[in-house]
Amino acid sequence: MEKVLGLKNKEILRLVEFDGMQSINMINYPPCPQPEKVIGVKPHSDTAILTILLQANQVEGLQVKKDDKWVLVKPLPNAFIVNVGDIIEILTNGLYPSIEHRVVVNPKQERLSIATFLNPNLEFDIGPVSSLITQQNPPKYKTVTSKEYIKGVFSNEPDGKAYVDIMKLY
Numbered sequence: 318m319e320k321v322l323g324l325k326n327k328e329i330l331r332l333v334e335f336d337g338m339q340s341i342n343m344i345n346y347p348p349c350p351q352p353e354k355v356i357g358v359k360p361h362s363d364t365a366i367l368t369i370l371l372q373a374n375q376v377e378g379l380q381v382k383k384d385d386k387w388v389l390v391k392p393l394p395n396a397f398i399v400n401v402g403d404i405i406e407i408l409t410n411g412l413y414p415s416i417e418h419r420v421v422v423n424p425k426q427e428r429l430s431i432a433t434f435l436n437p438n439l440e441f442d443i444g445p446v447s448s449l450i451t452q453q454n455p456p457k458y459k460t461v462t463s464k465e466y467i468k469g470v471f472s473n474e475p476d477g478k479a480y481v482d483i484m485k486l487y
């Protein structure tokens with residue numbers, strides 16, 4: 318991604334190279350006889366840098382929002398799904414938007430997923446990287462310390478792309 322964008326000084330990589338943080342969510346979705354009445358995980362984007370996700374027992378349920386429609390992500394054997402998180406959207410000044418997703422439940426089968434979230438080293442600020450900012454392309458997002466960013470994540474309920482909207486300047 319840095320190569321494609323022509324970024325210098327490891328402007329993305331430095332967030333994870335030393336003391337980046339990883340956390341894991343293992344989720345068991347029991348079968349639900351009335352799946353239309355419940356939601357497994359409500360619509361949100363991941364506030365991390367990237368998410369690496371395994372639909373561990375190959376049962377579908379994950380959907381991503383594309384052109385305002387929910388699209389099913391078919392489980393593939395031995396394949397990981399990589400979701401762009403809000404931090405990549407902010408660092409790239411919107412060039413790589415984070416993906417909104419949700420999980421619906423299955424009437425018959427239980428579903429297991431394992432999501433690994435790549436989170437930033439707390440030493441660096443979160444904001445658009447300087448090599449992507451020019452007079453013609455001014456920052457679209459605020460720059461905050463990682464601690465402020467994480468504090469904001471925990472004080473806002475996951476809700477669509479609401480948190481990345483809070484980080485927007487206009």
Ligand SMILES: O=C(O)CCC(=O)C(=O)O
Pocket residue numbers: 342344358363370372378379418420430431432
């Ligand atoms: O269970 C899944 O497939 C996704 C879970 C998820 O979106 C999350 O934990 O942030």
Ligand SMILES: [Fe+2]
Pocket residue numbers: 361362363418
């Ligand atoms: Fe998620």
